[in-house]
Amino acid sequence: MAASVQGGRTGNLPAEANSFIGRRAELAVIAGLLGTERLVTLTGPGGVGKSRLALRAAHAARVGLPGGAWLVELSELRNPDLLTNAVAQATRLAEQTLRPLLQAVCEHLEGAPVLLVLDTCEHVLDECARVVQELLANVPQLRVLTTSRQPLGVPGEQLLTVAPLPLGERDDAVALFAARATATVPSFALTDANRAHVAAVCARLDGIPLALELAAVRLRGFPSDRLLEGLGSRFDLLVSPARPRPARHQTLRTAIGWSHELCTPLERLLWARLSVFAGGWDVEAAEFVCHGGPLDAEEILALLASLTEKSIVARDGQESPVRYRMLDTVRSFGAEWLTGLGEQEAVRRRHRDYFRWIARQGETEWLGPGQRMWAERLSAEHANLRLAVDECLTAPEPETALELTGSLWYFWFACGFTEEGRAYLERALRRAPKEGGPEHTLAVWAHRLVxxxxxxxxxxxxxxxxxxxxxxxxxxxxxxxxxxxxxxxxxxxxxxxxxxxxxxxxxxxxxxxxxxxxxxxxxxxxxxxxxxAAFERCAAVAERLRAECAERGELWMRAWGDFFVALSGIGLGRAEEAVRHARAALAAKWRVHDRLGAAAVADLLVAAQAARGEDELAARLLGVSRRLWYAAGLPQLGRPDRTVFHREYERRLRASLGDARFSEVAGDGRALDPEAAIALALGGALDASDP
Incomplete structure (x- = not known):
């Protein structure tokens, strides 16, 4: 085979310039796909590391490929008609022929298993799809690995979305930054003292490898403690002084701008307007906030799909309704364009008004069968709600902040955000006249409720x-x-x-x-x-509360009914009944995202299980309870030295189990993540149905 060996080695893969960090899971997936599939495309936003990952995967795959692994770099190719020439040149096809060049390339690659890597296909996407389809049809032992910000759309194409690096203090983003920083400034060392600061830098840059590498280079002229501050203008700060990297990666702005150039004018406009969202959005929100001028609301769904294909927007899970999100770096680029268009104020006002409407709708429907849906929706929109409140707090009309913060009373009170709600309400009330209309009354009422x-x-x-x-x-x-x-x-x-x-x-x-x-x-x-201690009367009132809530399909307040039935059961010596009702209360609290309420119910379950004689389970649940107090954002309430309940039950259970066994099982409970903790407390599947 003509392409099998050149210069004493198989293929043309360049040596890796520096150490490769992380991506073990992705490499395993790629290896598996290349073993069974013929076309694999790595997609993802600019700078996320698709090219480097593909090169690493190709080096690993080359060992089992007698025909070699061949890299075709397309980033500098501007004329799609020259794509086949680029493939021929990269695979060292030296033959001069009057036959169609693509046919000659097919024959050149025949004869043994071979891997072709096409890097950076998005700007010549249609021609890439045509050439790849032709190659696969005529070279039976060919495997193709491509990188592109959007899929090729060829039948049989297998997609792997390359995400940013994990962001924990001991995860790959920090490891990559530290490795590149040490190479740049040999005196740099990752220590316990600076690890949290480095992790904050990595988080600010979304864990995007290109951004991390450019930031590490800046340590030559920036003290590490000032780097995070400078990232507010990240597109100006992150400029590479070296030339070996591709032109599209010389600066972070250029890397993101490369995607911008591939967009249509309407896609660019939508990208800019979507930058006002925080956290994510659904289609309804995008249609309301982003329509106007040349952009009709009816076009937004199709444009969102296109931006998703181009790796500018990402679908956030598979739940319905579908939610979308952007990396903060991509959002910042769009925000600059929005400012340049002079639309920032108008679009942010539409964002504010949309979430004011959402808050009012939620208030109207909260006490009904839609309560769980509203709890989940508002929890998903929490970042957008905060942004809308902040926008209202800067508006010249104080009534808008009073109305929004007051309308969200059910969210602050029932979903575990009382401290946040109180702070917002106090700010809104400070800006408002002492006496006023219904908005002022609503805010005062909500503030005193929380x-x-x-x-x-x-x-x-x-x-x-x-x-x-x-x-x-x-x-x-x-x-x-x-x-x-x-x-x-x-x-x-x-x-x-x-x-x-x-x-x-x-x-x-x-x-x-x-x-x-x-x-x-x-x-x-x-x-x-x-x-x-009037437990019979307490249980009767609580049952009435449960019945009233059941008529409305309401979960949050009904859970308190179950709580008091369970509490009464403990007081009356009916431990089995207490466990059933406490579990129902816990399931409901968790369903509506009331973490504070869930922690309180977990405490009750400790008492209920202890009353049943299940001391080991009670001790484990005591650890779970402390874990849930931390998850609720109030760790001080779960500290054994702060809580009479915890001190008393720890004393009882230590006496029953012994110090060593108690510490072991309570530690097991405390080590669980919140979801696993809830599952243990419920003794099985999450279910808020009647006990």
Missing amino acids: TVVPDDLEAAESVSAAYVWLAEERHLPVPALPLTGASLAVRGESARSAVLYGSVGQAPAGHGGAEFFQLLTLALQAYLLAGQ
Whole structure:
């Protein structure tokens, strides 16, 4: 075979310029695919390392290929008609012939298993697809490995999306940066003292290998502690002073700009407008926020698909509705273009208004069968909600911030973000006049609601007055709300709280906050009865709460009903019933992303399992409970030296199991990740159905 051996070696693969870091899983996948498939394409955004990964995979595959492994670099090729010439030249086809050149290349590659690597196909995509299809049809033992920012679209093509490097302090992104930094500045060393800072630099650059290598080079002139600060203008900072890398990789701006040049004008416009999203978005959000001018809403789905094919946008999982995201580096490039277009203010305002509408829709539908959907949707949109709130807080009209932060009361209160919600509400209220319309009333009400959970419960005693204002604005019946009594009860003043509690019959009718407080009234009554050890009455009220919630398809408040039924079961010596209801409460809390509530229910499960005599399981769940408090973002509540509950049950279980065994099983529980911890606590599959 003419192409088999040249200059004493098989193929034309260049030597690797420096050490190869990570990608073991990807290399294994590529090796497997090349063993069974004939065309493999590595896709991904610019600078993610497709070319280097393909070269490494080709070096590994060459050992078993008598016909060799041949690299065809296409980045400098501007005329698609010369693609076949580039393949002929790279594979050392020296024959001059009057036959069609592609036919000659096919014959040149015949005879033994051979690998052809076509690197950087996206700008000559159609011709690459044609040539590859012809080669595969006529060279039976040929394997083709391509790199491209979008698929070739050839039948039988197998795709592998190359992601950025993992970002943990001991993961590949940090290892790559450290290796390149040491090569650049020999005095550099990765230590425990600078590891977190290096990890922050890597995270700021999305773990993109090109960006990490360019950043490492900058250590020649930048102190490492200032590098992160300089990355705010990353496209200007990350410029390579060396020339060996391809022109498209000389700077990060050029690498991303290469993708930009491959886009149509409408794709570029959509890319720029999508840069206002934080975290991700779905099609509905993109259509609302990004339409306008030459870009019709009806075109956005097709343009999103095209940007996804070109590795500018990525699908975020397979869930429905489909969500999309961009790397922060790609987003920053689009944001620069949006500013250049003079559209930044208008598009950010549409983003803000869309999420104001989402917040209002969620409030309307929260107490119903869509509650889990809304919890998941708002959790997915958390970063966008924060951005919208921040935008409202800079708007000249203070009412927009009051309305948005107030409308999200159910998200702050029920989904585990009370501290964040309180901080936002305080900022909104500081900007607003002391007295005002319904937006001000709503924000005051929401702010005082979220103070029920944190330690400063005295502020909660004015919730009743705030709700009176809100009810008057919304023309609802005005109840005597029980939060003053709840505040007193939590401080241990049970007798006084019972006097101030008020009647359940005074609960308001209506929707939104009014309906929520109707249920909250029952939950607080159960709470107060439990505090007075009136467990039969507590269970009866809690069952009524569960029934009221079941009618609405509501999960979050119903979980508190299960909680109090379980608590009453422990008090009445019905441990099996307590475990069933506690598990139902935990499943529901986890489904609606209430991590704080899940941690509290996990504590109850410790007591329930201990009451059953399952001391080892109770000890393991005590470790799980501490793990969940950390997951809730309140580690101090899960520390054994801070929590009376934990101290008491640790003492009991240590006495029962012995110090060594207790420490072992509690440590096992604490070591679990949150999902595994929940699975252990539930004793099986996640299920929020009736016990």
